[in-house]
Amino acid sequence: QIDSLYGDLASKIENVISVASGNYTDQESILIGIAKSACFEKGVSYYANRAGTKIKEITSLNSAYQCLTECQNTAGCKGASAHYDSIRTKLYTCELFTKRRGDAIDVDAQKTGVNKVCYDTLSKSAANWAQCKLQGKALSGTEIAQTLGFKTEWDCLGWCLNTNSCLGITFKKSNGQCRLINGDSATSNGDYNAVTLKCLQQ
Numbered sequence: 001q002i003d004s005l006y007g008d009l010a011s012k013i014e015n016v017i018s019v020a021s022g023n024y025t026d027q028e029s030i031l032i033g034i035a036k037s038a039c040f041e042k043g044v045s046y047y048a049n050r051a052g053t054k055i056k057e058i059t060s061l062n063s064a065y066q067c068l069t070e071c072q073n074t075a076g077c078k079g080a081s082a083h084y085d086s087i088r089t090k091l092y093t094c095e096l097f098t099k100r101r102g103d104a105i106d107v108d109a110q111k112t113g114v115n116k117v118c119y120d121t122l123s124k125s126a127a128n129w130a131q132c133k134l135q136g137k138a139l140s141g142t143e144i145a146q147t148l149g150f151k152t153e154w155d156c157l158g159w160c161l162n163t164n165s166c167l168g169i170t171f172k173k174s175n176g177q178c179r180l181i182n183g184d185s186a187t188s189n190g191d192y193n194a195v196t197l198k199c200l201q202q
Contacts, residue, residue, distance in 0.1 A: 038158070039118035040064055045111040046081040046095075046102030053103050055096040064112045067094035071116045078164075080114040099164045118161040121200045132199035138170045138192040141183015150178040153193050160197070168196035 048054035055077055058070055064082040071077040079100040083093045088110065097103075100117045133153060144166055150156045153171040156178035160166040163180055170179040171193050184196040 039115045039122060039161075040068075041105075041113035041115070043107060043109050043111070044113040045083075045106045045108035046079055046097060046113045047104060047106065048095075048097060049103045053097050053099055055098060058094040058096070059092070061091050061094050063091060064114055067091070067112075068114045068116060068119060070094055071096050071114065072120070078115075078117050080116065082112045082114060084110050084112070086110060101162060101164070115162065117197070121161060121197050124201055128200055128202060132195055134186050134194040134196075136188060136190050136192065137186040137194040138189040139168045139179075139181040139183055139194045139196065140185050140187055141167070141181045144180040144182055146177060146179040148175055148177050150176045153195050157195055167198065168194060170194045 055074060058067070061067055061070070061082075067080045067082040071080045074096055076098050077096045079097045079102060081095045081097070081102065082091055083095070084091055100115050101113060105113065144163060145159075150159075150171065153169065156169045156171045159178060160169045160180050165182045166180045167184050168181050170181055171177070172179075172191055173193060174191055184198050186194050186196075
């Protein structure tokens with residue numbers, strides 16, 4: 001499910017970038033719509049199994065969006081889990097975490113995982129997307145993970161958004177290698193393109 005969401009994200013971002021620069025309102029509407037789909041994982045529970053991951057638990061909220069707002073207004077919060085009743089009409093609790101998707105995830109029909117870092121990245125100004133793609137650049141910093149087979153920088157970015165500590169990506173154009181980097185400084189390298197979350201969130 002996540003892979004298909006980010007596949008859709010990648011194609012729509014390419015459409016956003018191709019829209020005339022004057023149509024920023026339309027572009028931003030597209031991105032916000034994508035963010036709502038990709039960053040709220042219905043039927044997925046984030047949970048903490050390590051000390052310090054869970055910040056607090058809140059009651060008396062009405063929706064996953066209010067849970068997101070609580071996370072945005074809480075220092076150190078990067079993700080949350082909204083727990084509904086069995087027919088998803090009432091929100092019981094909102095758990096806030098220091099990690100984007102907690103320490104681990106599980107399938108739970110009564111919960112919605114809320115990735116604040118993902119939402120804050122995708123719902124910013126659409127004008128940033130084209131300028132944040134660093135052509136011929138590679139990021140320096142600690143490599144968190146890497147794998148082959150990605151079609152675009154934006155597919156690679158989707159993996160980064162769901163990975164704790166990832167600050168940006170380096171994408172190798174010749175073979176689709178995606179590298180997740182805990183760093184946002186770039187150096188010249190002709191076979192690579194890079195994108196940082198810091199740039200996208202401005």
